[in-house]
Amino acid sequence: MSQAAGQTEPSTWERRAQSRGLLNRVLWPVSLLYRLLIAIRRWLYASGLFKVHRLHVPVVVVGNVVVGGAGKTPCTIALVNHLRENGWHPGVVSRGHGRNTTEVAHVLSDTPAAVAGDEPLLIRRRTGAPVCVAARRAEAARALLAAHAQVDVLVCDDGLQHLALGRQLAIAVFDDRGTGNGWLLPAGLLREPWPPARQSAFRPDLLLQQHREDAPTPAVVPTAGLPMFRAKRRLASHIVGPGDEIMALSELQGQAVTAVAGIARPQVFFDMLRSAGITPVSEVALPDHADTSAYAELLGGEQHTLICTEKDATKLFALLPAGSPQKAWAVPLELVPEAAFFAAVDARLAAWRPAR
Template sequence: MKHLLQNAWLTRGGLACLLWPLSQLYGLVVRLRMALYRRGILRSERFPVAVVVVGNVIAGGAGKTPLVIALARHLQALHVAVGVVSRGYGRSGTGCVEVTTTSSLSQSGDEPALIHRMTGAPVFVADRRTDALRALLAAHPGIAVVLCDDGLQHYALQRDIEIAAFDDRGAGNGWLLPAGPLREPWPERKQQGLDLVLHTGAQPAFEGFTSRRQLADDAWTPDGSRVALAGLRGRPVTALAGIANPQAFFGMLGDLGLTLEASITLPDHHAFSEADLAGLQGRTVLCTEKDAVKLFALPAAAGLNLLAVPLVFSPEPAFFAAFDALMAPLLSPLPSTHGHQTA
């Protein structure tokens, strides 16, 4: 059914038309919910720090986590104390936890663990992002800016800046779930508090800032040593990915001149087990950084030449300039202009 729905999103015919009434109903619910928050009928919470929400208007991954990492590093370079909150999608644990280098992935989720490892910023996860943010500030009172990984639709958390990431799907067929990929009406949503749009793919579908995505020249091993990918050219390698768009990862490996003898596609946020590595002993296996967070912990990985290939994600300089312009008044006593507009 998942693949049928994905195909339906591409056109306005077939299954998409059958699902159109459900999309109309979904749209009514979305608009009503947003109106109730905007009028203060549903409660939203304001925190005494600048809150930046990075999310999707479309379903599925579109580059949110690499963008959160890029923003955290950018703020750290400006000597701004930054923390991150997330729901920790895919985790099996409950409650509010701080993500550390020794955290169980079942408690933290793979993306929060990756964010913490790549930035060193404090990261908290909870079912409600407001709970995570409250705990973050209690543990780290010097934080000035909080990045919310996903959460454009989490209106219970008031925010100062909203950023939406889009990949090459753009807005798809322009229809709301389940007949299309949209979580909220587009471009209507852009007029309701959205500050920045960043395209993470190679072919932006509409106006917005752009970014560059490419793989690093070196991969890293479980012990942290580096391996030049150029040295793998001419040798058969296996690629494995449990991310939103595995084909993009496989394609970038091919662009580096690597020969894939096999490519293994698994669902996004896949809970890797020993069975996933069965039959791969003795092979050189390339995976993404997000997958490596889980794969490196498996005993079976010791029988592989398992290498994690970092993604180099670079928003254009104009994006950071626009972001800095929005941040400037928030890092002073001036009040936010958003309030319940995007709550």
């Protein structure tokens, strides 16, 4: 689970999915079957044989086309904050991956991650917006609207392939990997065919490609004529402790720290720490949405300061008793889309804007 500090390499599968090697070619026929299943499912929804649930408020879906960590949740947080600043009353719905129940749950800032899911809990804490999770997003949406009559726009986190909830705006988020080798799972990274045909059902409306602020700008993904925008991601200049203490990130430079990341691409977080001048003595890469027990194993023993993502903090900080000698900090991730992206969102939602 732990490894020495140094340059962290992408996983073998992720490297393979960037090329069309022998194993990719062997798996390619399976990806054709996957493509067929996607097409059938979309046709069932587009034809009305499977129900699409429509709501009385606009729904903005944020999702990704490639597997793992493209930046959906940071985009959702940035979007919710933008909407509120511009007079909307946003709410957020999600499936809540990694939680231990499928029931509808209203997420509060102190809801356990096992009930809320780590990403919905993070969104709630970062935005203060009402958040509701359920196995069926339409159920979460109706429950949220029933409990919060002031909500006039819903943002669906990680819902691009969830077709049962009607949407007025769909945003596909990409990162520096682009579309990988251009093939579908399991031969490549793609969850759905890309680029989409111009007349295809459930085609996204806007594309947002994010990349590290301190890294070269990646090549633009194929857009199929869709509006494309850029966003930069960076670590915040401050860190947050279990009791909401705030300290400059630079204070950890030269300290013996253990870096922890239970996200889709842990190496990205570790590399960003090093770019910020933080050199961990060890790195712990946990599975995405790791169980709380995985974080419990980090406590005790050699008391290095722990530095983690805010997503990890939803589970790790809850394990620290008051007065614990273990020092732990979370560093927020900031996603900064270009202004034209928010202008495009505003234009798409203008017709739904309630009279003030």
